Amino acid sequence: MTKNKLQELTHELSQSQNICSWLELYSYFTWHKIGFVRKRQFLRITETSITQDLAFQLYLLSLSQTLPVKLYESKLENTNGNDLEIFIETPQGYVIFPTQAKIIHSNHKYSSIAHKVGGRYQIDLLLNYAKKIKGIPLYLMYNTCLDSKMYKRVADISGYNIESFGCSIASAKVVKQEFQVNSVQDKWKIPNFADIHCSIAYPLSLLACSFSNLSKENFINASLLYFNHRDQINFYSTEQINDDPLWENVIQVPEIGKLNPNENVRQKNYDQIFNFNPKFRIVFSQKITDGKKGLWALS
Numbered sequence: 001m002t003k004n005k006l007q008e009l010t011h012e013l014s015q016s017q018n019i020c021s022w023l024e025l026y027s028y029f030t031w032h033k034i035g036f037v038r039k040r041q042f043l044r045i046t047e048t049s050i051t052q053d054l055a056f057q058l059y060l061l062s063l064s065q066t067l068p069v070k071l072y073e074s075k076l077e078n079t080n081g082n083d084l085e086i087f088i089e090t091p092q093g094y095v096i097f098p099t100q101a102k103i104i105h106s107n108h109k110y111s112s113i114a115h116k117v118g119g120r121y122q123i124d125l126l127l128n129y130a131k132k133i134k135g136i137p138l139y140l141m142y143n144t145c146l147d148s149k150m151y152k153r154v155a156d157i158s159g160y161n162i163e164s165f166g167c168s169i170a171s172a173k174v175v176k177q178e179f180q181v182n183s184v185q186d187k188w189k190i191p192n193f194a195d196i197h198c199s200i201a202y203p204l205s206l207l208a209c210s211f212s213n214l215s216k217e218n219f220i221n222a223s224l225l226y227f228n229h230r231d232q233i234n235f236y237s238t239e240q241i242n243d244d245p246l247w248e249n250v251i252q253v254p255e256i257g258k259l260n261p262n263e264n265v266r267q268k269n270y271d272q273i274f275n276f277n278p279k280f281r282i283v284f285s286q287k288i289t290d291g292k293k294g295l296w297a298l299s
Contacts, residue, residue, distance in 0.1 A: 068286065072248060073247070090212060090216075175200070
């Protein structure tokens with residue numbers, strides 16, 4: 001990325017008029033940030049550090065009320081910084097996307113797809129959690145691609161600007177179906193960037209750009225089309241999100257990450273340690289209360 005292009009993107013990100021374009025620009029930055037690190041010795045970047053940066057940037061948006069986004073932090077102990085809940089507002093209410101973050105490795109593979117926690121696959125914990133709360137389970141993948149042939153293949157086949165895959169999403173259910181090649185013998189095919197992005201992944205901005213104004217029937221159809229999601233979907237109210245006792249709106253506390261103890265909050269136990277335990281909850285609404293432009297307003 002040239003200096004002028006970087007300056008241009010920085011300005012556009014700060015001036016974004018809707019979450020759709022903001023997420024797309026943030027994905028471009030993530031693509032080049034990972035590429036910058038991977039081209040240099042002794043630098044390291046992880047899915048946790050990118051997720052923390054994403055949360056902080058959304059926290060700033062929430063503080064400034066520039067765009068209709070809210071960030072919540074879990075009050076539970078032993079949360080996983082790579083686990084998120086993303087809510088998207090629709091005319092029927094909010095739909096939840098339980099989401100687990102994964103970063104592409106330097107060999108352009110996602111080796112941690114088959115990671116186990118407490119003897120259970122992380123992906124199964126995610127799927128079980130989504131089914132319990134009637135949400136749509138996703139992987140949030142942080143990417144770059146330094147392999148020129150793979151870069152060209154994905155760019156040609158996917159139909160997307162490849163830099164928009166800096167932050168991409170894929171159905172966790174489809175990932176399991178495609179790459180757990182033998183569940184009886186517990187065998188996985190570890191996917192690479194092309195395996196995922198030539199067929200089953202989409203830019204993160206898709207959630208904000210395409211899922212907001214759909215009727216209930218169209219939303220269910222879109223969920224089947226994009227994520228092969230056939231299970232029941234629950235639509236949550238604003239009150240259910242705001243009044244959840246296990247979550248704290250970060251702008252209501254003195255410091256992000258410095259929550260006061262709450263004796264009513266669940267404490268450590270085996271099920272909590274070895275479960276899907278999201279650290280942050282991101283809520284994208286269609287408008288903000290002071291009348292500024294809404295989530296999907298045109299720039």
